[in-house]
Amino acid sequence: MSEPTIEELMLAYVEGNADAFDSLYRRISSQIFAYLLRLTRERARAEDLLQITFSKIHRARASYFKGAPLLPWVMAIARRSFLDERRAAKSRAEDLSQDGNIPEPIKVDHGIPIDLADALERALDELPTAYREAIQLTKIAGLSLAEAAEVLETTPTAVKLRVHRGYTRIRERLEQLQSNSQ
């Protein structure tokens, strides 16, 4: 018997099947967590947001439409959770630095990357958010250009352009890291 799709698991979860939630969580949580980690670049924040995202999925499960692709739906909820949290952080005075700006996450200098995967990971993390999330959604999470465009509230052409520009920067950064390590 073939494995149920994540959409089928979601429908079973909506029907009140707790085991289906377990399977669904195993199948999609890493993808959502990786996306949130890529957006926040902070493990603690990404974990908080993952919890919020699943809480929203649970609350809105009745509004999931049968037949609609699940991954773009959950990624859009994750992205919205991130945007809401960032908006809330902006309005919290204690989160602002003296000049009134949101402090950027502290960048840790890892030194020379030990292998290509490490270098790629770092090059991805250094990309501007728009390029980073376009690559994360299309190349790593496996969403189509149209699905990623829905999540990012833009057009497929814009997503394609962001991926292309992100690639260009990654390539430059990889070459730079390579020349530094020699």
Place this chain on the structure above:
Amino acid sequence: MTQGNRLDNLSWPAPRPPSAELSRSIAEHCQTGLKPSRPASVHTRVLVSIALSGILFGTLLVIGWRRHPPHTAVGIALLGALLWGVIQASVLIVGFGRPPGRRGSRLLRWGVVGIVPVVFFAHLTSAATNVLSLEQFFVVPRSLRSTVVCGVHSLLFGALASVALFALWRRSDPFSPRLTGAVTGLAGGLVGAIALDMTCPSLEAMHLWLGHGLTLVTLVVAGWFAGRRWLAP
């Protein structure tokens, strides 16, 4: 080989799993007291949306015609209701007819939100037979009062219809909740604006723009802002 292809050949970082403790906490939250939650289909919701708006539209029409009985009331009312039905169904089908993630183009929904109010204003302008100057409009107490009364009525019924639609589609669109909110505001606003336009005897331009047309714009803008809170999960 292009640079894109070269990067495609690299192995992208594998997704990292969240911690076991966090996973336990999430599972506990989502599985405790889990009950079946049966959602209505998209088509059912669209039909209920149209029916709800129709009931409110009909109510406002009946109230309006009782206050201002015209000679050819039935014929005009039927034609108006038919016209309203076509516009309302188009807006609802474009805005909600397909589930999020498979919905029609964003451009089409932007087009509906932008074009329908413009067409309605054009219709109001063409229907106006006299135009008071701004000074005359504010000096003549009756014209100002009737505009306020029309504005309040259409806003009230439009808001009622919008709230009903928001409740029906609550938490259903994480993709573009603001735009869907604007479509919802437009769908609700059409109920009040068109019904009032059909029953109000005034054909003065300022009255039509402010008392009737402004409702539509107000509800589209209000829907845009309410969408993020009400329509996003």
